[in-house]
Amino acid sequence: MKIKFCGADRTVTGSQHLLEIYGKKILLDCGMAQGKREEAFQTNRHFIFNPEELHCVILSHAHIDHSGNLPTLNAKGFKGDIYCTTATRDLCAYMLLDSAHIQERDVEYVNKKRIKTNEPLFNPLYTLDDVKSVMGKFKAVSYDKKFLLDGFDENVAVTFIDAGHILGSAQILIEIKENRRSYNFGFSGDVGRSHMPILRDPAFMGNVNYIISESTYGGRVHGNAIDMEKELETAIKEAISRGGKIIVPAFSVGRTQEIVFALSKMFDRKAIPQIPIFVDSPLSTNISVVYKLHHECFDEETAELLVRGVDVFGFSNMTFINSVEDSKALNTFEGSCMIISASGMCEAGRILHHLANNIEDDKNTILIVGFMAPDTLGRRLVESREIENPTVNIFGDKYKVKAKVVVLNSFSAHADKNELLDYFNKFDKNILERIFLVHGDYDQQEAFMQTLQENSFKNIEIPELGTEVEI
Numbered sequence: 001m002k003i004k005f006c007g008a009d010r011t012v013t014g015s016q017h018l019l020e021i022y023g024k025k026i027l028l029d030c031g032m033a034q035g036k037r038e039e040a041f042q043t044n045r046h047f048i049f050n051p052e053e054l055h056c057v058i059l060s061h062a063h064i065d066h067s068g069n070l071p072t073l074n075a076k077g078f079k080g081d082i083y084c085t086t087a088t089r090d091l092c093a094y095m096l097l098d099s100a101h102i103q104e105r106d107v108e109y110v111n112k113k114r115i116k117t118n119e120p121l122f123n124p125l126y127t128l129d130d131v132k133s134v135m136g137k138f139k140a141v142s143y144d145k146k147f148l149l150d151g152f153d154e155n156v157a158v159t160f161i162d163a164g165h166i167l168g169s170a171q172i173l174i175e176i177k178e179n180r181r182s183y184n185f186g187f188s189g190d191v192g193r194s195h196m197p198i199l200r201d202p203a204f205m206g207n208v209n210y211i212i213s214e215s216t217y218g219g220r221v222h223g224n225a226i227d228m229e230k231e232l233e234t235a236i237k238e239a240i241s242r243g244g245k246i247i248v249p250a251f252s253v254g255r256t257q258e259i260v261f262a263l264s265k266m267f268d269r270k271a272i273p274q275i276p277i278f279v280d281s282p283l284s285t286n287i288s289v290v291y292k293l294h295h296e297c298f299d300e301e302t303a304e305l306l307v308r309g310v311d312v313f314g315f316s317n318m319t320f321i322n323s324v325e326d327s328k329a330l331n332t333f334e335g336s337c338m339i340i341s342a343s344g345m346c347e348a349g350r351i352l353h354h355l356a357n358n359i360e361d362d363k364n365t366i367l368i369v370g371f372m373a374p375d376t377l378g379r380r381l382v383e384s385r386e387i388e389n390p391t392v393n394i395f396g397d398k399y400k401v402k403a404k405v406v407v408l409n410s411f412s413a414h415a416d417k418n419e420l421l422d423y424f425n426k427f428d429k430n431i432l433e434r435i436f437l438v439h440g441d442y443d444q445q446e447a448f449m450q451t452l453q454e455n456s457f458k459n460i461e462i463p464e465l466g467t468e469v470e471i
Contacts, residue, residue, distance in 0.1 A: 001176060001185070001471045003212075005463040006048050007031060008439040012373050013065035014043060015439055017187065017212055021156055021176060024055040026149070028172060028187050028212070032068030032099070032125075034347060035375040044069055044125055048466055052077035056149055058158060059084035060189030061169035062091035062253060068099050071126035074134035081150060085160050086140040087168025087294040091253055091287065096131040098252075098283040100124070102348050143170065143296070164192030164202035165413050166254035167290070167297050173205045183471075186211040190439070191415040191423055195225040197261045198291075198312070200299045202415070202423065207431045210471060213424075215440030216371060216414045218448025223410030229262045235367060235406050236272050240336045244363030247403070249351045249378060251344035252283040254413055255370050257291055257313060259340060261302075264315050278330060280321040280341040280350050288313045288320075331357045344370050346377035356394045364403040369411040374441065381405050421451055434459045436469070 007016030007029075014033030019026045033043040051073045059082055060066055070082065070092075084092070103124035111121045141147050146159045155177040160170035172187040186208035194201040223231060239246045250256045256279060266272050279285065291313060295303065305312050321327050327350050330339055341351040355377075358364045372378030377392060381401065384390035390401040415423060424435075435457060437445045445462045452460050463469070 001178065003436070003469045003471070004049065005436070005438065005465060005467045007033065007465070008065070009463050009465040009467065010440075010442045010445065011035075012216055012371070012439055012441060014069070015060075015066045016047075016069075017438065018049055019174075019185075021178070022152070024151065025049070025053050027054050027057045027073075029060055029066045029189075030057055030070045030073050031066040032064050034065060034345065034373055041125065044072060047073070047076065050077075052079070054078050054080055055151060056080040057082045058172055059088060059092075060172060060187065061163065061166055062088045062095055063166060063190070063251070064095060064099055066189070067092050067096065069125075071096060071100065071130035071134045074137065075126055075130050080137070082134070082138045083141060083147075083149070083158065084138065085143060085168040085170050087290070087297055088170070089138045089140040090290045090293065091168060092138065093135055094283060094286045094290065095253065096135070097128060100126055100128045100131045104128070106348065146175075159205075161205040162200055162203045162297075163189045164194075164196065164199050165190040166192075167199065167294055171202075171205045173208070183210070184208040188213040188423075190214050190216070190413070191420060192413055193222070193225050193415050193419055196413065197258050198299065198302050199297055204426045207428045209431060209433050210436075211427075211432065211434075212436045212438055213420075214414070215420070215437040215445045215448045217412065217416040218420060218437070218440050218444040218451070219446075220409075220416055220444070221418055222412050222416040223408070225410055228408065228410035229265065231408050231410055232259070232262055233266055233271050235365070235408060236338070239365035239367070239404070239406075240273060240275060242363045242365070242404075243336060244361060244365060244403070245333070245336065245358055246338040246365045246367055247351075247354050247358050248338060248340045248367045248369060249344055249346045249355075250284075250340050250342065251370055252281050252287050252342045255344060255411065256281070256284045256340055256342075257288060258411065258413075259369065260288075260314065260318065261312050263318075264310070264312055267315055267317070273336075274317050276333075276337040277315075277318040278321055278337060278339045279318065280327050280330065280339055280354070282322050283342060284340070285320045285322060327353070330354070344378070345372050346381065352377075352394055356397075356399060358403060359392070359394070359399050360402045362402040362404070366403050366405045368405065368407040371412060371414060382407055417448060417451060420448060421455060424452060424457065425455070429456055429458075432457070434461065434471075437462050
């Protein structure tokens with residue numbers, strides 16, 4: 001087997017890892033790179049492999065940094081199948097359409113300016129038609145069900161193992177018989193955390209000889225997941241005491257549902273005032289519907305609440321906002337409220353308008369509840385807490401950051417350093433021959449590599465983009 005590292009190498013977004021087994025090429029994930037606009041656009045448009053040569057794609061989960069470039073791959077000649085869990089397929093149906101819509105809208109906005117200056121016009125990375133085309137290539141498989149890839153015999157078998165990261169997220173176990181030798185290869189996808197709301201905890205995939213693992217928080221420790229609801233309660237009470245709005249940039253998949261779940265329990269026990277909650281994201285509305293279809297992914301607490309008839313994804317004082325007009329009306333809302341809006345890293349979507357309208361009012365709170373990649377507006381908001389008189393650019397205009405920025409790391413859906421170590425400690429060190437760390441900023445990867453070495457793990461590598469390895 002050969003491995004070529006084609007994305008999310010010494011960085012976090014754009015996950016793509018190319019395997020060659022029996023002369024056939026398999027791509028693990030096809031994510032969209034995020035960060036500096038022009039740089040990310042060029043990275044996403046140009047693959048460092050030939051899409052026409054791919055046999056298939058095996059997809060770990062639906063987050064855009066893992067699935068978002070599938071339509072581009074398809075448009076450039078990919079003809080194979082895309083294997084994933086059922087929930088991942090259902091989520092991608094909405095998420096990729098939303099991604100295409102955002103790109104078409106953003107390009108239209110940019111081209112209006114370029115027409116005035118006689119500059120060449122941009123084309124979107126992909127269109128709604130590209131998404132409709134690629135969705136026809138999805139093949140869904142349940143968790144823990146060993147299956148064969150079309151075109152391979154029983155010498156290559158694949159199993160999806162629950163990763164506990166978002167709905168439908170999976171670790172990928174590939175059992176290979178090659179050159180009179182049998183070995184197991186693992187891909188972690190994104191590893192979730194134990195005791196998180198809604199979803200089951202990450203499962204153990206079994207012993208492997210080789211593994212590609214994420215390392216997003218390899219050098220950091222989160223707040224205890226068990227305390228996340230209490231931390232959210234404290235932040236909300238403090239924000240309400242100042243009489244302002246609470247603006248929450250949140251991923252439409254996973255984070256929005258987790259926040260709503262926590263709020264429903266807090267309102268039920270009257271822990272916080274019944275302020276209006278607005279979920280201003282058509283995608284979040286659709287994703288919440290998908291969540292309700294996949295009880296197989298839920299933990300015992302969520303299952304029990306559903307049996308009792310509790311709507312864990314909604315409550316009386318919550319409103320889903322779909323129309324642009326209703327979204328704009330929130331600008332003039334008087335009093336305290338919470339606005340949950342996408343995108344999670346503040347790079348596109350309606351969250352930009354809410355930030356622009358609320359960031360310069362010191363009564364307001366910007367509540368950060370997820371990972372913010374470098375060179376995103378979300379990361380700059382996080383870093384603004386350490387800067388005197390900070391400013392950020394939104395839609396090309398400069399805004400003073402007067403609103404209070406609060407970061408709740410306990411809401412992260414990524415395992416931290418200690419949780420990743422717990423994940424690795426389940427593997428037999430005598431069987432695990434090589435570890436490849438991806439999907440992490442380089443400082444986090446180096447820190448986690450040191451942690452693994454201190455715990456007697458060997459042969460740990462941090463590949464660069466384009467690195468090729470033969471096993």
